[in-house]
Amino acid sequence: MLAAEAVELLDPNRPSRGRTGPAGGLFVDATVGLGGHAEALLAAAPAAHLVGIDRDPQALELAARRLAPFGERVRLVHANFHRLEEALARLAVPPCGLAGFLADLGVSSMQLARPERGFSFRRAGPLDMRMGLAELTAADLLNQSSEAELEKIIRDYGEERQARRIARAIVQRRAEEPWETTVQLKRLIDRVKGGAPGREGRIDPATRVFQALRIAVNDELAGLESAIDQAVRMMESEGRLVVISYHSLEDRIVKHSLRDMARGDVDQVTGRPLAESQLLEVLTRKPLRPSEAEVAANPRARSARLRAARRL
Numbered sequence: 001m002l003a004a005e006a007v008e009l010l011d012p013n014r015p016s017r018g019r020t021g022p023a024g025g026l027f028v029d030a031t032v033g034l035g036g037h038a039e040a041l042l043a044a045a046p047a048a049h050l051v052g053i054d055r056d057p058q059a060l061e062l063a064a065r066r067l068a069p070f071g072e073r074v075r076l077v078h079a080n081f082h083r084l085e086e087a088l089a090r091l092a093v094p095p096c097g098l099a100g101f102l103a104d105l106g107v108s109s110m111q112l113a114r115p116e117r118g119f120s121f122r123r124a125g126p127l128d129m130r131m132g133l134a135e136l137t138a139a140d141l142l143n144q145s146s147e148a149e150l151e152k153i154i155r156d157y158g159e160e161r162q163a164r165r166i167a168r169a170i171v172q173r174r175a176e177e178p179w180e181t182t183v184q185l186k187r188l189i190d191r192v193k194g195g196a197p198g199r200e201g202r203i204d205p206a207t208r209v210f211q212a213l214r215i216a217v218n219d220e221l222a223g224l225e226s227a228i229d230q231a232v233r234m235m236e237s238e239g240r241l242v243v244i245s246y247h248s249l250e251d252r253i254v255k256h257s258l259r260d261m262a263r264g265d266v267d268q269v270t271g272r273p274l275a276e277s278q279l280l281e282v283l284t285r286k287p288l289r290p291s292e293a294e295v296a297a298n299p300r301a302r303s304a305r306l307r308a309a310r311r312l
């Protein structure tokens with residue numbers, strides 16, 4: 001989503017000054033997924049090279065097929081981008097070697113569409129929800145966590161008002177039979193919440209709980225700030241960073257990380273900002289949102305927010 005906007009802000013055809021890597025610049029797509037954004041960038045900038053990262057091996061297979069026409073301009077890596085430096089060190093990317101970094105967070109349409117992955121409450125499947133390398137499934141979390149832990153996950157990661165009631169019902173039910181399927185969980189949430197969209201408007205009552213579990217299973221938020229920091233520090237001067245998020249928890253982390261690096265440190269004595277510690281200029285005062293046409297074509301786009309920055 002927001003692919004054209006992301007490519008424009010990554011500005012992949014800007015002139016290179018003192019680059020160590022390929023003349024057209026080395027870009028990282030940290031969530032290459034099915035390769036849509038990567039393809040748009042490589043097509044728009046014929047001299048650019050790209051490293052595509054994903055923690056999901058199934059995604060990498062699809063990306064490899066889609067990006068094959070770009071030949072040696074593309075390298076794909078199976079990794080968690082929260083450990084970006086480690087992943088790029090494996091490819092011998094030099095320090096300050098990045099011309100741009102893109103992260104299009106969350107789940108892909110492929111992950112949602114495959115019932116056996118367990119991400120969607122609209123499809124019958126096992127309660128898995130692992131994007132790749134995580135060890136515990138959503139069913140493990142539901143079967144093993146305490147009621148208090150479940151309440152915290154559902155409240156903090158789902159911003160769900162009825163977290164306590166839902167956590168209690170989850171624990172009560174597992175005394176009779178263990179959690180296994182998406183359908184079981186959807187049914188329980190509908191029962192506890194009354195099954196109607198209610199105050200949250202158009203979203204399904206199960207949306208927030210499924211989101212919360214997915215974030216917990218994949219530990220999606222813990223490493224995000226550090227990943228942005230690693231990306232910025234590996235960037236050349238004028239390098240661009242673009243992050244697309246799909247819920248307010250992620251967007252808040254992105255917004256604060258960029259703002260902190262754009263502000264830099266303050267002199268302890270004078271209280272003035274220290275210019276040399278400012279790493280970024282934020283390019284999006286407000287996040288970009290998808291056009292009405294994009295939302296009409298893909299309702300999942302409605303929650304997308306894009307933020308971008310330029311390395312000083």
Ligand SMILES: C[S@@+](CC[C@H](N)C(=O)[O-])C[C@H]1O[C@@H](n2cnc3c(N)ncnc32)[C@H](O)[C@@H]1O
Binds near residue numbers: 031082108
């Ligand atoms: C919204 S999709 C990206 C779609 C992609 N931009 C495209 O055009 O096809 C997000 C992808 O990021 C991956 N992902 C999410 N968190 C990740 C992480 N911490 N490290 C690596 N990959 C991650 C998911 O497995 C998924 O394939």
